[in-house]
Amino acid sequence: QVQLVESGGGLVQAGGSLRLSCAASGRAFSSYNMGWFRQTPGKEREFVAAISWSGGSTYYVDSVKGRFTISRDNAKNTVYLQMNSLKPEDTAVYYCAADKYYSVLLRTLNHDYWGQGTQVTVSS
Secondary structure (H helix, E strand, O other): OOOEEEEOOEEEEOOOOEEEEEEEOOOOHHHOEEEEEEEOOOOOOEEEEEEOOOOOOEEEOHHHOOOEEEEEEOOOOEEEEEEOOOOHHHOEEEEEEEEOOHHHHHHOOOOOEEOOOEEEEEEO
8 A cells, every 4th residue: 555645836936946745655665656647627637757666767748848857765755746947837736646557657547546636836
């Protein structure tokens, strides 16, 4: 069993930065691939970024490439999303997810564990 708790969201002006954290409980964290997703009202949740269990592979949706960086610290059971050059269209609730399979993390929304989400609001 893995429980995920996101933090670090907030209100920021366009061009600013935020760092989201996702803290995981349980000793199995290092065996899970981790992802960040986001959702706005009336829209389907969408993939943002993923990192493999070892940290050796990362993947981003095109709209955040060069601006967002996903990383993890397995000793701290935490995955991060550094968000720079934020835009109003980045406004959403951001969720972290854990999945045993990296390919599933990239292609679906059906994952083993989800956090409760943290709100990010970017003002223009």
